[in-house]
Amino acid sequence: MYSPISPADLSKFKMIWAFITLSCIFGMAYALYSQYIGGLEPCNLCMLQRGSMTLLGGISLIALLHAPRSKPIHCIYILLADLAALSGAILAARHVWLQHLPKDQVPACGPNFDYLVGNFPIMEVIQEIFQGSGQCAEISWQLFGFSMPEVLLVVFIGLTLLCSLLFVMLFKRPKA
Numbered sequence: 001m002y003s004p005i006s007p008a009d010l011s012k013f014k015m016i017w018a019f020i021t022l023s024c025i026f027g028m029a030y031a032l033y034s035q036y037i038g039g040l041e042p043c044n045l046c047m048l049q050r051g052s053m054t055l056l057g058g059i060s061l062i063a064l065l066h067a068p069r070s071k072p073i074h075c076i077y078i079l080l081a082d083l084a085a086l087s088g089a090i091l092a093a094r095h096v097w098l099q100h101l102p103k104d105q106v107p108a109c110g111p112n113f114d115y116l117v118g119n120f121p122i123m124e125v126i127q128e129i130f131q132g133s134g135q136c137a138e139i140s141w142q143l144f145g146f147s148m149p150e151v152l153l154v155v156f157i158g159l160t161l162l163c164s165l166l167f168v169m170l171f172k173r174p175k176a
Contacts, residue, residue: 003071004069004070004071005068005069005070005071005074005170009169010067010069012169013063013067013074013166013169013170014064014067016162016165016166017060017061017063017064017166018064019162020056020057020060020081020159020162020163021057021060021061021064023057023155023159024053024054024056024057024060024159025057027053027057027152027155028050028053028054028057031046031050031053034141034148038141040140040141043095043138044116044128045091045094045095045098045149046095046148046149048091048126049088049091049092049095049149049152049156052084052085052087052088052091052156053088055084055087056081056084056085056088056159059077059080059081059084060077060081062077063077063078063081071170071171074166074170075167075170078163078166078167078170079167081163081166082160082163082164082167085156085159085160085162085163086156086160088152088156088159089153089156089157089160092149092150092152092153092156093153095149095152095153096147096149096150096153099138099139099147099149099150116128
């Protein structure tokens, strides 16, 4: 069977879970600041990326507070967190792709997120949002020449790698 996680290793896991949690809190705080103070209206893909960030933050917070010593339970947290981070990276990559399309190939603007969720089944909403719209192709914010989806792509890839590091740490062989 699996040996429990040592107290020293558990403290390392907790530090990484805390870093992921704080990164997600900071990311969501900045997204809300940008929307409500900065006046940037999020597009549909932005809303899904927020969902991925919130889900990742929630999973990492639960893992941090629960701090299981059981490897199988910790493995479940890691896999869920990795999936949330990976979904955010995929959404951000799609968003970046839309932003780099030639103007004549950008899809027409569609209905906003609230309208879609209120009037269509969830699978249609996801399909419509993932197709993107003209609003998703607009670049209204930049940091050192990079759009917000480009920055988020790097952040989500980093968080995915960090979750993968947790998985590697979980199954490393103890030193003899």
